[in-house]
Amino acid sequence: MATQHSRTAARIMMTPAVFLLLVWMLVPLSMTLWFSFRRFLPLRGGDQGFVWFENYTRFISSSSFWPAVQTTLVIVGGVLLVSIVFGILLALLLDQPMWGQGVVRILVIAPFFVMPTVSALVWKNMFMDPTNGLFAHLWRAFGADPVVWLSDVPTFSIIMIVSWQWLPFATLILLTAIQSLDSEQLEAAEMDGAGPLARFGFITLPHLSRAITIVILIQTIFLLSIFAEIFVTTGGAFGTRTLTYLIYQRVLESQNVGLGSAGGVYAIILANIVALFLMRIVGKNLDR
Amino acid sequence: MGRITLDKVRKAFGEVEVIPPLDLTIEDGEFVVFVGPSGCGKSTLLRLIAGLEDVSGGQIRIDGQDATMVPPAKRGLAMVFQSYALYPHMSVRKNIAFPLRMAKLDPAEQNRRVEAAAEVLNLTDYLDRRPGQLSGGQRQRVAIGRAIVREPAAFLFDEPLSNLDAALRVGMRLEISELHKRLKTTMIYVTHDQVEAMTMADKIVVLRAGHIEQVGSPLELYREPRNTFVAGFIGSPKMNLLEGAEAEKRGATTVGIRPEHITPSATEGQWKGRVGVAEHLGSDTFFHVHVDGWPEPITVRAGGEVDMNHGDTIYLTPDEERMHRFDAQGLRIA
Numbered sequence: 001m002a003t004q005h006s007r008t009a010a011r012i013m014m015t016p017a018v019f020l021l022l023v024w025m026l027v028p029l030s031m032t033l034w035f036s037f038r039r040f041l042p043l044r045g046g047d048q049g050f051v052w053f054e055n056y057t058r059f060i061s062s063s064s065f066w067p068a069v070q071t072t073l074v075i076v077g078g079v080l081l082v083s084i085v086f087g088i089l090l091a092l093l094l095d096q097p098m099w100g101q102g103v104v105r106i107l108v109i110a111p112f113f114v115m116p117t118v119s120a121l122v123w124k125n126m127f128m129d130p131t132n133g134l135f136a137h138l139w140r141a142f143g144a145d146p147v148v149w150l151s152d153v154p155t156f157s158i159i160m161i162v163s164w165q166w167l168p169f170a171t172l173i174l175l176t177a178i179q180s181l182d183s184e185q186l187e188a189a190e191m192d193g194a195g196p197l198a199r200f201g202f203i204t205l206p207h208l209s210r211a212i213t214i215v216i217l218i219q220t221i222f223l224l225s226i227f228a229e230i231f232v233t234t235g236g237a238f239g240t241r242t243l244t245y246l247i248y249q250r251v252l253e254s255q256n257v258g259l260g261s262a263g264g265v266y267a268i269i270l271a272n273i274v275a276l277f278l279m280r281i282v283g284k285n286l287d288r
Numbered sequence: 289m290g291r292i293t294l295d296k297v298r299k300a301f302g303e304v305e306v307i308p309p310l311d312l313t314i315e316d317g318e319f320v321v322f323v324g325p326s327g328c329g330k331s332t333l334l335r336l337i338a339g340l341e342d343v344s345g346g347q348i349r350i351d352g353q354d355a356t357m358v359p360p361a362k363r364g365l366a367m368v369f370q371s372y373a374l375y376p377h378m379s380v381r382k383n384i385a386f387p388l389r390m391a392k393l394d395p396a397e398q399n400r401r402v403e404a405a406a407e408v409l410n411l412t413d414y415l416d417r418r419p420g421q422l423s424g425g426q427r428q429r430v431a432i433g434r435a436i437v438r439e440p441a442a443f444l445f446d447e448p449l450s451n452l453d454a455a456l457r458v459g460m461r462l463e464i465s466e467l468h469k470r471l472k473t474t475m476i477y478v479t480h481d482q483v484e485a486m487t488m489a490d491k492i493v494v495l496r497a498g499h500i501e502q503v504g505s506p507l508e509l510y511r512e513p514r515n516t517f518v519a520g521f522i523g524s525p526k527m528n529l530l531e532g533a534e535a536e537k538r539g540a541t542t543v544g545i546r547p548e549h550i551t552p553s554a555t556e557g558q559w560k561g562r563v564g565v566a567e568h569l570g571s572d573t574f575f576h577v578h579v580d581g582w583p584e585p586i587t588v589r590a591g592g593e594v595d596m597n598h599g600d601t602i603y604l605t606p607d608e609e610r611m612h613r614f615d616a617q618g619l620r621i622a
Contacts, residue, residue, distance in 0.1 A: 187340050188373035192387035192434070193361035202386070206377040 036261035043255045055262035064246055069270065071155065072242040076223045076274075078159035079166060080216055086163075087170030087215065088208065092200075094171070095178045105175075112168040116228040123161045124150065124233050154238035161229050166222075170215045177211035178204065217278055224271050243267050290351065290364075290441035290474030291316045292337060297346035299332055299498075306332050307498040309346060314442075314476065314491075319468050322478045323485040323521070324495035330478045331446055333495070337476065338367050338444050350441060361390075366435035367444040370451065372427045374419040374434075380406075381415040384433045391438075405433040408467075425456045432467070442474035449484065461487060482522055486510070494518050516618040519544045525574060527612070528586045540613035540621055547574065547589040549610040554596065557603025561586070563596055577602055 251260030339360035
């Protein structure tokens with residue numbers, strides 16, 4: 001299609017963008033790698049030279065490492081589960097013709113526009129506060145003892161908050177997928193004797209598999225690095241310390257840049273393992 | 289058995305009445321074609337029979353049983369859709385077996401019926417492929433296979449050939465006709481193509497704006513169209529409809545003469561005209577002739593070897609016996 005000349009021109013035009021992207025990624029990455037091999041304590045003597053893999057062994061042998069990995073996976077998995085199950089239900093609901101469809105759809109998307117810090121604060125103070133929160137009032141209205149959400153069921157609470165933010169994204173993608181389903185297929189299944197549940201299971205759900213895959217992929221990438229929601233609610237206490245949060249604590253609370261950087265490299269490895277798994281499962285789905 | 293009776297069936301979408309009260313009987317084993325221009329309500333009528341749309345009034349009876357409120361799956365009818373509506377994530381085998389699986393049939397029996405249907409439709413080699421890997425004609429056959437295995441009381445076809453290319457369409461037309469001869473099951477077939485209607489039907493139902501214009505065998509419709517609409521719709525190329533002096537001379541408001549019932553000549557005849565476009569098909573030649581004083585050119589069929597071209601003078605003689613006469617309302621004068 002393109003001539004030699006236009007291809008050359010295209011390459012030259014793309015160079016600044018490619019260069020900027022490389023710098024943007026490579027500089028922080030190589031700095032992280034550099035620091036991870038050094039003993040660097042900003043308030044206790046500064047940069048004290050190479051220690052090579054000592055940071056790596058210390059980070060992984062710390063008693064908080066494996067619990068943090070586990071918490072990360074629990075939160076990511078929990079949010080994925082909630083947002084996909086409820087996302088499908090909401091999408092099915094929004095696909096029905098109803099009055100005020102346009103407004104309702106915008107309202108459903110709204111949580112996605114709220115900043116993570118703000119939404120976490122709203123949840124913490126308005127809903128989950130054990131004395132003044134709406135949930136506390138609701139519980140008391142039924143004569144029950146209010147749940148102290150953030151210390152009794154902290155992981156669950158965080159999953160709830162993060163799911164609330166990501167549900168609109170899942171709903172939106174699944175809704176467009178549902179709308180692209182050929183209605184004749186559903187009618188054919190109806191004539192073939194499939195009831196509503198069978199139609200959902202045999203026709204709609206397989207049709208959605210690709211969209212579900214995309215939701216899982218994109219959300220996982222973002223969910224592995226959630227931070228604000230934990231920072232403003234539990235501050236990493238009560239077993240809600242994820243890998244990201246652990247790294248933050250190592251760098252800023254213990255003032256150990258080298259140790260934190262080593263943690264960062266582990267996070268990169270973890271993300272890649274998860275991504276590899278997902279690509280395997282998902283790749284099969286996307287090929288079709 | 290598949291005798292379907294429509295009794296004053298009516299369909300309205302909101303204020304708009306798509307199908308005014310309509311009566312129709314389809315006998316067991318008949319091949320009935322609903323034909324009409326697009327938007328005439330033929331597909332809606334089919335969907336009413338299938339149960340995919342609710343009737344606004346009247347009654348649908350299948351084998352004498354009132355089926356008006358029966359859900360589609362329980363009517364014992366199978367439908368082949370225009371887009372085939374195959375399930376893309378299932379293999380051909382699973383597609384065809386789907387209605388049996390929904391009916392919770394014994395797996396061995398399912399397999400037997402699928403194999404039998406595949407045999408009939410030449411699909412045996414494709415059973416493990418997915419619909420995406422098949423050609424248009426093969427997909428069409430899978431859709432028919434999915435209908436056959438249910439052993440329905442009647443088959444409903446909704447413009448099944450309109451997504452195929454011309455050559456394939458002729459082939460599939462024959463296959464469906466043969467299938468009907470072999471199964472002897474009632475078939476209702478919707479199309480806008482009058483050639484399909486003429487070649488396949490035992491009985492044609494011509495529809496316009498939800499009204500039945502005429503019901504009859506292909507040749508009845510060809511020989512004795514009840515009004516000018518049917519006259520113009522059935523037959524290819526279209527019947528020539530003349531108004532004015534020629535019609536008055538024969539005591540009618542409109543007269544119609546088919547292209548094949550006019551004899552062209554280079555030397556003498558009743559009407560004198562000039563050849564406009566000549567379409568040479570080899571077996572036939574169609575002349576579009578401009579006759580002085582007539583607003584529209586008139587179409588004439590001649591033998592394949594008649595050598596006349598654009599601008600030549602031509603004389604035409606209509607076969608008076610085969611002239612159709614219509615009154616001011618467009619109805620046939622016997």
